[in-house]
Amino acid sequence: MAKIEEVKAMVEAGKMRQVPVLVQEALAEGSAAQDILQAMVDSMSVVGDKFSAGEIYVPEMLMSAKAMAKGVDVLKPLMANGSGSSLGTCIIGTVAGDLHDIGKNLVSMMMESAGFAIVDLGVDVPATKWIEAIKDHKNVTLVACSGLLTTTMPALKEAVQTIKGSGLTGFKVIVGGAPVSQQFADEIGADGFAPDAGSAAVKAKELVS
Template sequence: MSQTLEYIATSVLEGNIEGITKVIQKALDEGLTADAILQKGLIVGMTEVGKRFKAASMFIPEVLRSAKSMHAGQELLRPLLAEKKAMRVGKIVIGTVAGDMHDIGKNLVGMMCEGAGFEVVDLGFDLSPDAFTEAIKVHRPDVVGMSAMLTTTMRSMGQTIQAIKQAGLRDSVKVMVGGAPVDAEFATRIGADGYGHNAIAGAELARTLIHGN
């Protein structure tokens, strides 16, 4: 790995939001491709963030800052990545279910999935089952992620999975769920493919659901 790519990975790890665009521009000026910067710089940094979070040596505020740093870097690279059609590990559609206006946790999952190499389509919050099914038709994702932060909105997850089935789309996507009141038993009961107990776990689960490791 070049020293510049190491600086990019370190900037993500340290949550250097202000400095990461400068070092990415330096990498581009040196002739490094946008895909190399993404895969060998940004994603390497976020992978280390995930390891440290699991080991309890990083905490949510630090992870959020690292994720924002990653996002700032991706925004600079996005036009170049689109132009070159850089390889992605998959596509995920995420959103908070009907009746629920919470989106901080969902946003963090999206950032972590981007950090893991996914193309992320964030639908927002308070989404009806039909909104999810239409998004599957339009975006053709590999994974659909649903968030609920209230016990009163958890039932919308099951309703959404039923709507996906009724639309004939269930076999084309993996479904994962998460949120404060949700657990693995509930995920199994409503027919989801998996449950992520936090943002790091959600990103790892998304990768596992489509790649098996």
């Protein structure tokens, strides 16, 4: 298990070169791909907590996410073989009027590593585009709407209520972003809320399983 602990430490430290090497070594040591992935997800949860507490900032969080992504690349061929590793398709984007994408990109990485296929709609996504994307893709189990500005909270509300009122079923809606709270998520009818990228992946798995 020693190598897994090293993987966790290097993800937390954002060491992009070391992580894939250590992942290979952990696999050679006999660790299961799923266990290594879980260790990296756990590490990103720690990073997310530190970010929320103001101990680290966006650049450090991005470095950790990129380091994890390098590790996930090593694991992907192994994970693809395991049926049931996929949690379905997650459609993600930042709502209309909002051009922020760092948080969304972090969440995308975390969701993908957790086992979702990602469809990223980008930024400034109008409510109707979410509906089109849900119809265009198979096995959509999760829709993740991001809003980073207080001024775009009405757009977040519109997006969620448009998706929920579309008559389309089979998926859950999760929301997040700096001004968003659990209370606001409840008010607009979202199924879930996450305060940061690390907890978003955990909450997403809870919602669809």
